Every structure is written in structure tokens, then in C-alpha cells.
Amino acid sequence: MHDIADLERRGAVGVFLASEAFADAARLQGAALGFPAPYVLVPHPVQDRTDAELRAVAEEVYPSVVAAVTSSTPSAPA
Amino acid sequence: MQGPAASVRAVGGKGVLVGSRRERASGGGQGGPCRVAFVELPDGLVAVVKRDCPTCVLVEPVLRRLGAAVWCQDDPTWFDHEDTDLELSYRLGIETVPTLLRRENGAETARTVGWSRTQWEALTGVAGLGEGLPEHRPGCGSLSVDPFRIDALEARYGGSGLTSRRVELADLEDEHEALFDRGWTDGLPVVPPTPERVVRMLRGTTRDPQEVVAVVPPDLVACTVEKVAVNAVMAGCLPEHLPVVLAAVEAAAAEEFALHGLLATTYFSGPVVIVNGPVAARIGMNSGVNALGQGNRANATIGRALQLVVRNVGGGRPGEVDRATLGNPGKVTFCFAEREQDSPFAPLAADRGVSGDAVTVFAGSGVQPVVDQLSRDPESLARTFAACLRVNAHPKLPMAFDAMLVVSPEHGRVLREAGWDRARLLAELDGLLRLPAGELVRGAGGMAEGVPPGVAADELPKFRPGGLLVAHAGGDAGLFSAIVGGWVSGETGSVPVTREVRA
């Protein structure tokens, strides 16, 4: 979250992925930082999954990840 | 540090607010900016005390005997009620403790401060009060008029009249980073413009916070005294600087100054503020050693406040409307006072029609040194000035760019002793800056830049009439003066503007 906040400050569009266990933390920290850093949640847990399961997770969240860093309509420069 | 008298104004006569506040609390009840529901004062005797005050301690048995409802400012356990956030004290306009009030039908009918047996007996209608106490004992200062607290109290509870949007910073946001992140700074840290600081800043002027000072380019936003104060806080100004900032904003937003064009140009220039009159010394401005440099708070912050107003209120940001190719460091801040003492010239603003406290804004683009350590007569010195002024922007471009000549005291002495005033110097320079057309034509000197061929006149003046300003500033030592290059002359460019500084 801090990384994305800073990377956006430096001009790179960002999103981070976290497991569902981090949902509250991510939301609260975004509010606390005063910056709505976009995030995409993946099902918890991660570390005990097989490679095939994790690849399936990646495929499942991929559309949300793309949506978080793109816009269907071009934004005006801030 | 204690006690400028000015910081204890506007606390009297707030009793009427008590009733209106109660209506609001009972009507809505959701609080909003009113963090605490205001207490409902009972009829009968009400007192405000602080335990730190010996007179309050002295009258404690009297208050208990009277059965008064007592609010204590510093010790929540002393009496039944506490006023540690000082809201009640502020709203009642308590200046001294103890203060004893009598209230009937929800309104105050009598008040006395300190301890006086006769006055307390008269107010309460009870005889024989305070047996063993002296007849009279003065009270102590109320915490609600403490100079260190009054601004916060006014911002929180007072009718401070502030209407700017209140922005709550998130818990983990560093307050300085937060202001950068919102695009509100010039690249240097700013002082966070809290309501308390803005209230304090506004004490620097008698003008109403909602009075419109100017319509600020490029977005043409009506800028109030309050918005100038917010940006002055951010720039680091003191309240006494505010009137000068207000005048500078007014001057820079004048139509003939052409601020929008000045911002949008690819040229170097930005507003330079020159201050005249007794106000300069009174607020600690520098007109002497290093007058155009760093290190003086008033000079640095007044110029910066103007630039922050242009950025934040007007919307003039570099890379957006501001298209300067290179810019110049003075676009952060460029403000100085004219050295009126031992000047050969009348004050710049006075010569421009405004005597006394005034600011003049000039579209300036940086400092070019003028060295002449040998001239002992004004004719020779004027030739040095002319030679250096000729190269302003380009030696072959006449009447194209304005300039300001800042004459230092040692150069000024040569002029003063010869009796040369500003008009005389300008007349001499005008004569010396008639440039032979042949030298200016495109291609002459092997330089493509220049005037188109076919100019009818034999000579062309370097400066348009009024295109050269002359001021006096600097330290006692140094046979140097300075040229502050300007922007394009005339209708497409900027005309210097002078405005009175009002309290």
C-alpha cells in the first residue's frame, strides 16, 4: 500500500494484490493514508496451494487487475 | 511571550450565542463541526473558576455555601462541572476568574469578576458572605483568553467566519506530505493552514475575511481575504505581513499587469514585489544587505504567498498554464523593500502616484549584475548602466523588453551628491540608449536576431516610455547595482502596477 502510494506519486499507475485476509487492513490503511490505493483480493490462503491452483487464482483475478489500472474512458490530466 | 493585548479581542458579549447554540443542538443533534453539545446553563448562580487561581481557591467555601453551579477550567474534579475545553468560558466571554453570574429565565442578568464582598452580596442578595475573607481580592486571567489558546478557541467555537472547505487529513498521512500530495505547494514544504493559524493570520488585517481582494488569473477565481490568509499561512507569513500580501495580490491581479499572459509565456518572468513606506521597516523587511537574496522572513514569505495564491487560487501551475521554458528562481519568491533612507530617489511608489505604504509589482525575470567600481561622477556611472541595460534580453532588440534597475547605496551616493533624481537618471539613460538602427538590423554583427530591415528611423530607443523602472536597495558596501530583466513591453506584455497597502 505504501509502495503503491509512493509509486503513484512518482507517476506510475499502480494496484496491489492481497489475500482476502488483508481486506480490512487494506481498506483501513487506504483511509489512513488518505490515498485510495486500488487493490484486488485473492482467496485466502495462498502459501499452501498447488502451482495449478495459484495459476487459476491469477486467471480469476486478472480482469480485476486490468480494470484497476485502466479506464474505459480516457481521463483528463489532473 | 505573554500578552500582546491584540490577541485577546473578540471574546466579550458572547452570551447570546448560548441560546442559539442550544436550539441547534436540540434540533439536529448530529454534531457536525460542533463536537460537544453545548451545556445548558441553569437559572440561578453560575460561576467559572480555575484551581490554579488563588482567588478562586479563596472563594471556594463561598461558592459551596451559595450552591452555585460551578465550572472549573483546569481541574475536572474540583466542582461538579468542568470546562477544560474552555467552550463555556469562550462563549460566555469570561476574561477573569472567578466570574460569578446570575441567570434568570435562561438569560444572564448580572455578572461580577474577582472577589468583592459587597459586589457578591449585591449580586446574590445574600448578606454576610465570606466570613474571614478580605473585603476584596482581584481575580486571575481566564484560560480562555490565554494568548496561546485564543486562536484555537476562536477557530473552534467562534464565529470566525471561515468558509474555506475543511480538509481532514487521514491518520497516517504525514501532514507535510499530504499538502504536497494535494498539489498545494511550490515544491518546498508549507506551513499546514489549520483553522487556528488562519484565524491568527486574519488578525493582521481589519478587512472582512469574505471581502473579495481580486479576481485571480488564470482561472479568474474571486479571491477572498480568507483565501489570501490561508496561502499566507502556508508561505510562512506572520499576521503583520498580510496587508502587504493583500496589496500584492490586488496589484498582480490588475488587468494591466496581465498576470495570465505572464504565467502562460515561455519567457522567464514572474511577479517581483517592491515594497515602499514605513510598513516595510515595521514588519521587518530587508532593503539593505542582501536585499534581493535569502534570509529575511518578510521578504521571502510575502513574495511566496503571492505565488501560492496564483498557484492555488488562480490555478497557475508550472507545466499546465505556466509554460516557462526555463523560469527563474524568483518565481518561488521575489520581494524586497526599497531602501528609502539615503536614497537619491523619491520612493518608487510615490513617484508612481501612491505615497506612503505601497507595493509595486513588476514582471521580472532574474538578476543581472552591474559592476562599476571606478565611476565617481554620474555621467560615467549612467554610461555603465546604459551599457549593461543595452543587453537586456538581446543587445539588438529595442523597445521589446522592460527592465528594472536596482541602484545600490554606493552607486546611489554618486547620483545623490550630484543631485540626480530618478527623472534625471531616466532622462540621461534614455539619451544613452538610443541605438543606431544599423547595428540592430537582422544579420548585423553576424547575428540573425534583430529588427527587420527598412526601419525608417536612424535610432531606436532600447526601452519604451515607462519601460524602465529604477529603485534603490542594498547594503552599504559594494559598487554594484542590479538589473532585473523584465518581460515584453507594451500591450502584449505587462505594465507595472502600484497599490496602497491598507491595514
Add this chain to the structure above:
Amino acid sequence: MRTVLDPTGERQAPARALLPRPTSLQGRTVGLLDISKARGDVVLDRLAELLRADGAMVRRYRKPTFARVAPVDLRHEITEQCEVVIEALAD
């Protein structure tokens, strides 16, 4: 809660806003920042394949530890080289 007064003409929202997003990732350089948590790389590997298939250019980065913010040189490098960053995977 700290409060400051808005110094602007109040024509824009006072909150810190996200950067404008590109309309698509086609032809964009996308950085994948691995926070160094176990198994996160498997997800990132698959995301990289999907991004490449969609026409994005992918660069991979790894910060030394998930417990701290990325070093400034790494953040600088990423923003020099990438228009978009995807950071993963907090578990």
C-alpha cells in the same frame, strides 16, 4: 484528526486522487513487483503470461522484504521504466 483549510479556488476535490489510467495495457510497460512472500511468484508468473498475451511489455522486480517499503532506488527504477505497476502478493 488534523484539519487544514483548502487553499484553492475549490474547483477540484480536496482528496489525493489516483493518477489517470491508460485506456488499455496494449503496448504499455507493466512492472510486476514481487514483495518476496512465499508462493507469490507463481501468481506473478501467470499474470506475466496473461499480460504479454494482451500486448503489454512486462518487467519483473522484487523488493528485499515484504516487511518494509521498497528501497527508493527500486521505486525510482520502476517509475523510470514502467507506466503501470502491479504489486503482489500480500498473504
